[in-house]
Amino acid sequence: DIVMTQSPDSLAVSLGERATINCKSSQSVLYSSNNKNYLAWYQQKPGQPPKVLIYWASTRESGVPDRFSGSGSGTDFTLTISSLQAEDVAVYYCQQYYSTPLLTFGGGTKVEIK
Amino acid sequence: EVQLVESGGGLVQPGGSLRLSCAASGFTFSSYSMNWVRQAPGKGLEWLSYISGSSIAIYYADSVKGRFTISRDNAKNSLYLQMNSLRDEDTAVYYCARDGASYYDSPYFFDYWGQGTLVTVSS
Numbered sequence: 119d120i121v122m123t124q125s126p127d128s129l130a131v132s133l134g135e136r137a138t139i140n141c142k143s144s145q146s147v148l149y150s151s152n153n154k155n156y157l158a159w160y161q162q163k164p165g166q167p168p169k170v171l172i173y174w175a176s177t178r179e180s181g182v183p184d185r186f187s188g189s190g191s192g193t194d195f196t197l198t199i200s201s202l203q204a205e206d207v208a209v210y211y212c213q214q215y216y217s218t219p220l221l222t223f224g225g226g227t228k229v230e231i232k
Numbered sequence: 233e234v235q236l237v238e239s240g241g242g243l244v245q246p247g248g249s250l251r252l253s254c255a256a257s258g259f260t261f262s263s264y265s266m267n268w269v270r271q272a273p274g275k276g277l278e279w280l281s282y283i284s285g286s287s288i289a290i291y292y293a294d295s296v297k298g299r300f301t302i303s304r305d306n307a308k309n310s311l312y313l314q315m316n317s318l319r320d321e322d323t324a325v326y327y328c329a330r331d332g333a334s335y336y337d338s339p340y341f342f343d344y345w346g347q348g349t350l351v352t353v354s355s
Contacts, residue, residue, distance in 0.1 A: 156340075158341035160277075160342075166347075167345035167346060167347055167348055168277065168331065168345055169326055170342060173332060173340075173341045175335075179343065199296060211276065211277055213277070215339065215340045215341055218336075218338040219338050220293070221339055223276055223277040223278070223279070225275070229336075
């Protein structure tokens with residue numbers, strides 16, 4: 119199975135500042151035939167189900183604010199919140215679908231306000 | 233508006249069975265692949281099972297293979313998860329989730345999720 123490792127486990131960021139979450143896969147999730155990275159990012163607020171933010175590593179889901187962006191390729195990926203808002207307090211998960219049907223998630227990163 | 237509403241959770245003894253349902257609305261259910269994902273209390277997410285729109289393709293995580301069975305009834309816009317031989321470690325919130333890339337016959341990512349139903353396995 120592909121193991122997804124997120125860092126840090128948690129971070130506290132001031133309102134309006136940048137938040138950066140890292141995700142590393144144990145093997146590449148870049149499919150060479152289509153040059154796509156098979157990686158998604160989710161946001162889960164307390165008491166709510168997860169919500170997809172980003173897929174194909176950098177494609178923002180419709181309706182997701184543009185302060186959220188995904189980058190990276192191969193084994194190293196980043197979710198960036200360019201200007202943290204109060205409503206962004208949540209746990210964020212990365213998920214690979216390269217080894218479909220064996221999908222795996224990262225352990226999550228909790229984002230709080232400093 | 234896409235809506236997914238799970239039901240059927242509850243308290244069950246180890247070794248027991250439970251059947252979860254997910255009622256879908258707001259989209260053409262038969263055109264979309266569906267998944268079950270769970271989250272143990274205070275823990276992360278675990279994909280469990282996938283079924284394609286026509287039920288031709290079905291997959292399971294190793295942790296539930298042979299114990300859980302996914303199915304769907306497109307006429308009723310409903311997804312199901314039959315859970316047998318339940319263990320303490322199956323205690324979790326169970327979510328149904330629509331596949332965001334249903335043009336493939338394999339699970340990819342999840343674009344809509346239900347609110348979840350809690351399953352507690354305990355004696």
